[in-house]
Amino acid sequence: MILIQNGTLVFPGGSRKEDLLIDGEKIARIGADLEVPEGCTVVDASGKLVFPGFIDAHTHFDLHVAGTVTIDDFASGTKAAAAGGTTTIIDFGTAYPGETLNEGLDNWFRKADAGCSCDYGFHQTITEWNETVSAQIPDMIERGASTFKIYMTYDTQIDDETVFKVLQRLKECGTTTGCHCENSGMIDALREEYAADPDRKKAVSSHYLTRPAAAEAEAIGRYCHLAEVADEPVIDVHLTCEEGLEEIRAARRRGQKVYAETCPQYLVMDDSLYEREPFEEASKYVCAPPLRKKTDQEALWAALRDGEIQTISTDHCSFTVEQKKLGQEDFRKIPGGMPGVETRGAVIYSEGVAKGRISQEKMCEVLCENPARLYGMYPQKGTLLVGSDADIVILDPSGKRTISAKTQVSACDYAPLEGLELSCAIDEVYLRGTLVARDGQIVCENQGKYVKRGLPEYF
Numbered sequence: 001m002i003l004i005q006n007g008t009l010v011f012p013g014g015s016r017k018e019d020l021l022i023d024g025e026k027i028a029r030i031g032a033d034l035e036v037p038e039g040c041t042v043v044d045a046s047g048k049l050v051f052p053g054f055i056d057a058h059t060h061f062d063l064h065v066a067g068t069v070t071i072d073d074f075a076s077g078t079k080a081a082a083a084g085g086t087t088t089i090i091d092f093g094t095a096y097p098g099e100t101l102n103e104g105l106d107n108w109f110r111k112a113d114a115g116c117s118c119d120y121g122f123h124q125t126i127t128e129w130n131e132t133v134s135a136q137i138p139d140m141i142e143r144g145a146s147t148f149k150i151y152m153t154y155d156t157q158i159d160d161e162t163v164f165k166v167l168q169r170l171k172e173c174g175t176t177t178g179c180h181c182e183n184s185g186m187i188d189a190l191r192e193e194y195a196a197d198p199d200r201k202k203a204v205s206s207h208y209l210t211r212p213a214a215a216e217a218e219a220i221g222r223y224c225h226l227a228e229v230a231d232e233p234v235i236d237v238h239l240t241c242e243e244g245l246e247e248i249r250a251a252r253r254r255g256q257k258v259y260a261e262t263c264p265q266y267l268v269m270d271d272s273l274y275e276r277e278p279f280e281e282a283s284k285y286v287c288a289p290p291l292r293k294k295t296d297q298e299a300l301w302a303a304l305r306d307g308e309i310q311t312i313s314t315d316h317c318s319f320t321v322e323q324k325k326l327g328q329e330d331f332r333k334i335p336g337g338m339p340g341v342e343t344r345g346a347v348i349y350s351e352g353v354a355k356g357r358i359s360q361e362k363m364c365e366v367l368c369e370n371p372a373r374l375y376g377m378y379p380q381k382g383t384l385l386v387g388s389d390a391d392i393v394i395l396d397p398s399g400k401r402t403i404s405a406k407t408q409v410s411a412c413d414y415a416p417l418e419g420l421e422l423s424c425a426i427d428e429v430y431l432r433g434t435l436v437a438r439d440g441q442i443v444c445e446n447q448g449k450y451v452k453r454g455l456p457e458y459f
Contacts (some may be wrong), residue, residue: 001021001022001023001028001037001039001040001041002021002022002040002041002042002043002390002430002433003019003020003021003022003034003036003037003040003041003042003043004019004021004022004045004050004392004394005019005034005042005043005044005045006019006021006045006046006048007019007020007045007048007049007050007394008045008046008048008049008050008365009030009050009213009384010049010050010051010360010361010364010384011361011364011369011383011384012054012361012362012364012365012369013361014361015049015360017032017427018030018031018032019031019032019033019034019049019388020384021034021037021040021389021405022392022430022433023433024433025387025389025390025391025432025433026386026387026389026390026432026433027384027386027387027388027389027390028256028386029384029386030171030384030385030386031201032384035170043085043394043428044104045394047396047397047398048327048394048395048396048397048427049394049395049396049397050157050384050392050393050394050395051345051358051363051364051367051370051384051392051393051394051395052364052368052369052372052381052382052384052388052391052392052393053085053086053087053118053381053382053389053391053393053429053430053431054084054085054086054087054088054344054345054367054368054393055086055087055089055090055367055368055371055372055375055377055381055382055391056081056086056088056089056090056313056314056316056341056344056371057089057090057091057123057261057311057313057371057374057375058092058178058237058238058261058263058312058313058314058315058316059077059081059089059090059091059092059213059314059315059316060076060091060092060315060316060317060388061073061074061077061089061091061111061315061316062074062077062111063092063317063371065317065335065336066326066333066334066335066336067326067333067335068319068323068335069322070317070318070319070337070350071318071319071320071410071411071412071413072316072318072339072410072411072412073111073114073411074091074111074112074113074114074115074116074120074277074408075114075115075116075117076117076409076411077089077316077318077341077410078116078118078120078448079365079409079442079445080116080117080339080341080342080408080409080410080411081117081118081316081342081423082429082431082436082437082442082448083342083347083408083409083429083437083441083442084341084342084343084344084345084346084426084437084440085344085346085393085395085426085429086118086341086344086345086439087118087381087391087393087429087430087431087436088118088119088120088121088381088391088451089117089118089119089120089121089122089341089370090113090120090121090122090123090147090375090453091108091120091123092108092122092123092149093105093107093108093122093123093124093125093145094107094108094124094125094127094156095124095125095126095127095128095133096156097127097128099138100132100133101124101126101133101136101137101139101140102136102139102140103142104125105122105124105140105143105145108122109450110214111436112173112450114350115445115446115448116446116448116449117431117442117444117445117446117447117448118431118436118447118448119367119381119389119391119431119432119448119449119450119451120431120448120449120450120451121144121145121375121377121450121451121452121453122144122145122151123145123147123148123178124140124145124147124148124149125148125149125150125151125156126148126149126150126158126166126177127151127156127158127357128158128162129158129162129165129166134165134169135156137169137170137173137175138173141173141174141455143173143452144450144451144452144453144454146175146375146376146453146454146455146456147175147176147177147178147235147376147453147456148170148175148177148178149174149177149178149179149180149237150163150165150166150177150179150180151179151191151222152179152180152181152182152183152184152219152222153180153182153183153187153219153288154180154184155384159335160222161386163179163223163226164226164229164230167226167227167230167232167234167390168230168232170232171231171232173228174455175455175456176232176233176234176235176456177234177235178234178235178236178237178261179223179234179235179236179237180197180237180238180288181216181219181220181222181223181236181237181244182211182215182216182288182289183214183215183216183219183222184217185219186212186214186215186218186264187211187215188211188372190209190211190212191210191332193210194206194209194210194331195330195332200331201329201330201331202279202328202329202330202331202333203276203331204274204276204282204283204286205275205282206331206377207274207286207290207334207336208271208274208290208291208418211288211289211290211359212242212448213240213241213242213243213292213296214243216240216241216243216289217241217243217244217247219249219250220236220239220244220247221247221250221251223236224248224250224251224256224258225251225259226245226257227251227256228251228254229375233256233257233258233259233456233458234256234257234258234259235258235259235261235374236248236258236259236260236261237261237315238261238262238263238266238289238313238315238346239260239261239262239266239300239309239442240262240266240289240290240291240292240294240296240300241266241289241292241293241296241299242296242299242300243310244262245299245300245303247383248260248308248309251324258313258457259310259311259374260303260308260309260310261309261310261311261312261313262300262304262309262312263312263313263314263315263340264312264314264340264343264344264348264351265285265287265291265314265315265338265340265416266291266296266297266300266348267297267300267301267312267348267351267352267400268293268347268351268417268420269285269291269299269416269417270291270292270293270294270296270297270367271290271291271292271293273285273291274286274290274291274392277342277413279320279325279328280324282323282327283324283327283328283334284321284324284338284414284416285338285416286324286327286334286337286338287315287317287336287337287338288336288418289377293306300350301357301358304352304357304358304362305357305358305362309366310347310366310370310374311366311367311370311371311374312344312366312367313344313371314341314344315337315340315342316337316338316339316340317336317337317338318337318338318410318411318412319335319337319338319412320412320413320414321413321414322413323335338416339408339410339412339415339416340416341410342408342409343396343403343408343411343415344367344419345367345393345426346395346401346422346424346425346426347394347417347420347422348363348366348367349363349397349422349423349424350420350422350423350424351437353397354397354423354424364367368381368382368383369382369383370459373456373457373459374456374457374458374459375453375456376453376454376455376456376457377451377453378457379455380390380449380451389432390430390432390433391430391431391432392428392429392430393426393428393429393430394426394427394428394429395401395424395425395426395427396424396425396427397423397424398422398424399422399424399425399427400421400422400423400425401421401422401424401425401440402416402419402420402421402422403418403419403422404418404419405418407440409440409441425439425440426439426440427439430448431447432449434447
C-alpha cells in the first residue's frame with residue numbers, strides 16, 4: 001500500500017487537501033488525516049497538487065506515413081507519455097483500403113507488442129465504406145476500440161456521402177467519431193499552385209500558406225451540418241483557429257452536440273515559426289492543420305476557460321530532423337507532425353494555470369475527466385475516486401524545469417519548445433499503483449495494459 005499525504009487533490013469541481021491511499025492497482029481510501037496502515041509506504045506531497053493520471057486521446061506511434069515511419073514507436077512513445085504524467089494514451093488503428101476493420105485493429109495490437117509503459121487504447125480509423133466495414137463496427141466496440149476517426153483530407157480521406165453514411169451507422173451503434181477537418185480540394189489546388197513556383201516549392205512557409213484557417217473552418221462547418229442531419233454527436237480533433245471555433249459555436253446554437261479537442265502546439269506556438277531559417281529549423285513545426293496566429297491562441301485559451309473546448313490532446317507524431325528533410329526540395333513531402341506527449345501536462349500548467357488563463361480544476365477537466373468520459377473509460381480512468389485505477393500525477397507548482405531535447409525520453413532528436421522554462425515540475429507518476437516515473441525519467445517500464453473502452457458518455 002502507498003499513502004499520499006498532505007497533498008491537494010484536484011477535481012474539476014474543486015480542489016481539497018486530503019490524503020489518498022493506494023492498495024494494489026486501485027484507490028482504496030480518500031480522506032483527511034488517514035491512518036498509516038502497517039507496512040505502508042508514505043509519500044509526502046506537501047505543497048503539491050495531486051492529479052488523476054493524464055489521458056492523451058490523440059497519438060500516432062509507429063505510424064507509416066509520408067514515405068517514412070514515426071521515430072517514436074509504442075515502446076519509446078509510451079515511455080515519453082508516462083514521463084510527462086500521461087498514464088493512458090489512445091492511438092489510431094487504421095484499416096487501410098482493402099483491409100477489414102478487424103485486420104486494421106489486429107495490426108495495431110501487434111505494434112503495441114513492442115511494449116508499453118502506460119496504459120493504451122485504440123480508436124479505429126475508417127478509410128472506406130462498404131458492407132463489411134459497416135458490419136464490423138460492433139466488432140470494434142466489442143473489442144474496446146469503441147470510437148472512430150475519419151479524415152476529410154489526405155490519402156485516407158472519405159467523401160461527404162461516405163462521411164454521412166458513417167455518421168448514420170455510428171448513431172445506430174451508440175458511438176461517435178473524431179474528424180480531421182480540412183477542405184481537401186482547396187488545399188490541393190493551393191499546393192499545386194505553390195509547387196509550380198520553384199522558390200515557393202522549397203519554402204517551408206508554403207506549408208501553412210496552402211492550408212489556411214478557412215480550409216479548416218469550412219470543413220468543420222460541413223462536418224457539423226452532415227452530423228446535424230444524421231442527428232449524431234461528433235468530435236472535431238485538433239482545433240486550431242477562431243474561425244473553426246465559430247463553426248462549432250454555430251452548430252451548438254442549432255442544438256447539436258459537438259465536442260472540440262485542441263493541442264498544446266496551437267496554444268503556445270504560432271505560424272511565424274515557419275518563416276525561420278534554415279529549412280531544418282522551420283520544418284520542425286510542420287504539422288496539419290498548421291500553426292496559426294497569436295490571436296487564434298488567445299481565442300482557444302478563452303474557449304478552454306469557458307468550457308467550449310472539452311479536451312487537450314497532442315497529436316504526437318514525431319519525426320527526426322533528418323526525416324523532415326524528405327521535403328527539402330518540395331514542401332509537400334515534409335512529414336507532418338511533431339512530438340508533444342511528454343511535455344503536455346507541464347506546458348498546460350505552466351502556460352495555462354500559472355499564467356491565470358485556466359484554473360487547475362479546468363486543467364483536470366480537459367486532461368483527465370472529460371477524455372475519460374468521452375472515450376468510455378470513466379470512472380476507471382480520469383478521476384480520483386475510491387475504486388478507480390490508481391493513476392496519479394504529483395505535480396510541484398513551485399518546481400522549475402526547462403524543456404530540452406537532451407533530457408527528453410522521446411526518441412525524437414528535437415523538442416519543439418526547446419528552452420521553454422516551465423513553472424512547475426512533475427515529481428512522480430503512478431500507473432495503477434506502481435511508481436513508473438520520477439522527475440521526468442522512467443523508473444519502471446513496460447507496465448502498460450490495454451484498456452478495453454466502453455461507449456462514449458455524452459455530456
